Amino acid sequence: MGLLRWSRDHAARTAVYTVAEPGQAVYFATVSETTELNGPTLLRIIGPPAVGKMTVGYDIAQLTGMKVFHNHLAIEPVLRFFEFGSEPFARLVGGFRRRVFEEVAASDLAGLIFTFVRAFDVPADEIELESYAAPFHSRGGRVFYLELSASQEVRLERNEGELRLAEKPSKRDLEWSRRNLLELDAKYQLNSNGEYEGRADYLRIDSTELSSAAVAKLTIEHFGLGQRS
Template identity: 75%
Template structure:
């Protein structure tokens, strides 16, 4: 078996955007075609919620330390890389600092760090908020009344899309997927960033 470390530096793909925009679904479609592993943000959130209140200091520490360990271990392994989904509040410098922190082990190995930003209308996202995969993977979202209210509150409180701020960057791709399938977005992303080399026959 070929050790991918001999051929490629690890790839870190951030899939960012507001709640229920389709980040996780797109991530799984990309993973199917590239071999990259999916680490959606609720894989760290849901276990911590069993013990600590969301946003509390022990919750934040637990989530941050778990995420950091996964990023470090994947970057130093023979895996081709990682896809991480994240609700990025662009008006919070701490969110950008967090993403840079997680990227450090990938950059230190000469890996590429790339960004896919998704946007969709609020109406479409409210519908996707009830999606089967979303509710299966994210138990805390199954309280639909709370989940819908939280989505709307986050939309009002934070800037959850870049509004074109990074469009000139080679490491950044922004797609409005209001009317696009996850499959279409995945293929467009793979082509844009040249991830086809990871597709196995």
């Protein structure tokens, strides 16, 4: 596990956290002391396929009591009926997601963790994610981004992980899943490359050499997510 350092800018009322891993780049992000603490919490975990979004999400949920809505909970049932990317597929998946976000935001649940492969060079992805966050914003909630990155080699290994294959039946065709990962990497920009560093609601972690438990702990501490006693 890396070294967690922090410094405080009293004028800006922000804290800057830095994590250094042997052989890895340093990342940083800021969190404001004035961040709204009332209302429901939404944590959006983004990153390329097989980076560990769902696993980290479950680790965070175990410590905080938040609920996990990994993207394939909506995708897998619809794939039984309609092809990925088709209009009926998009309507059903999008509609189910929106209803879940609306109901959780209006509930007394501890919060929601949502995982999503975001293409940073496709503006519609950001618009979609913001639309899902709207019910939380409207209720004065906290909305955060956790962006994960990892080397392609490590992700290809994680692509065959037991939990991934158990939760995502469409990934069990390993030859197709591996090819799909490589094709998505080549076609889209799936990490921000530091574009959003400095935002109070944004944390970016290279998880290449970090366990999911270590990433979860850093995230909980950084955003002040409530831990269960």
